[in-house]
Amino acid sequence: MNASMTKNPENLAALRIETPPVTLREIALDRMRRAIIGGLFEPGGRLVERTLCDQLGVSRSVIREVIRHLEAEGLVEMLAKQGPIVAKLGWDDARQIYEIRAALESTAVADCARVAGANVKAQLRKAMGELERTSKQNSPIGVLDATTEFYKIVFEAGGNNIAWEIVSRLNSRISRLRVMTLSTSNRMASGPSQIREIFAAIDANNPEAAAAACRSHVTAAAAIAKTILS
Amino acid sequence: MNASMTKNPENLAALRIETPPVTLREIALDRMRRAIIGGLFEPGGRLVERTLCDQLGVSRSVIREVIRHLEAEGLVEMLAKQGPIVAKLGWDDARQIYEIRAALESTAVADCARVAGANVKAQLRKAMGELERTSKQNSPIGVLDATTEFYKIVFEAGGNNIAWEIVSRLNSRISRLRVMTLSTSNRMASGPSQIREIFAAIDANNPEAAAAACRSHVTAAAAIAKTILS
DNA sequence: GACCGTATCTTGGTATACCATCCTACAAAG
């Protein structure tokens, strides 16, 4: 590692061959996660290993490791001597998840509002555009993705990547709820307006207003979820 | 499932034979987690699967599934085409973890203070006793365990079991830091007094005071961690 | 006809075998 090798490291790094670390396990993990989130397997339903092997076309080793991962993520539960099942979600769990989201997201938007510069704001504006577009198209999962993207930018801009990890994981556990709340009533229209409010506060670099808007956003979602679940 | 079978279900459930679902994998998971937390493997060090097989006396299947779990927990990172390594922890990550802990723990102690009755208070008092005892013995990991037990009671009493899951996981990621902060200077003495403060606020059913005490507790720990890490 | 035992099938737990890839070391050619 001499001087000539370390100069212009960023240029040299650019021509590094992108070796897609795409292993069977990662593909399977992704598919399984999407399948569970998308409701392809119903909550409480058993996940029979050998059946999954056939369905995904991989061996049990892969399936089992994927299940371990999903188990740690909270999407799958292990029943003693009965094997894995899709985790069920009751209102009490959902309530807690919304509370935690409210706490983490509101501080994240506040942090973001504190430091956001032109670059971040431009990214957020773009995500907002996507949100409005999908919202007009009445595409719940589109809105979901756009909202997720918005928050992702917010968290990373504020230097809260670990909180983002946590929120992502929690979101996947309530994903079915999220789609349902979006499909509910006039949420399709109100969602974007609430996000817009958050964005406005960030744009004005007003942390308190951003946090408040965010809290009311999550609280509203929780209220709808409650009517669905209980 | 007739009427006679469903009456007194709680009594019947009580005499269910406790079949310890102790699988090799769970034992191995526990051992590995403790080993990493305890610093037996150093951060960034490689975890060679076959070596671990020999060390734990199990087959690779078990090791690999355990590694998947630890990966999802954040204790292990996968390097593409190089296998698993023990996750490293920088100050930026630690900073975020302490912030999240401050948020979740302070709301949890507040919730607990709101609802705590005689039973919960007795449990907490017992945990405090353990804390004082281990503290006098200058046993950092004893203090750690006692503190953990205290918080566990707090979270569960307040109906925040999901937040507890998250906090536990975060704690395991900064566990090495926690022992180090405990070993530092007069922390061994100040720790119990701060917990005592939190307990006093819960005992008085004063949510605001409890949350404030908790925040200062976590903030103090973060400050010490910062001097160690950066 | 009701109850009990057994055979079998399903399912998860565990171990092992095989393969592709990568890293390292050594040797040969310039």
Next chain:
DNA sequence: CTTTGTAGGATGGTATACCAAGATACGGTC
């Protein structure tokens, strides 16, 4: 002496074989 090609070992990825335990269905016995 440097460089490059190659062989060998190490390592992770994947598939499969085997086993024990639980669930289920069927047949025999009272």
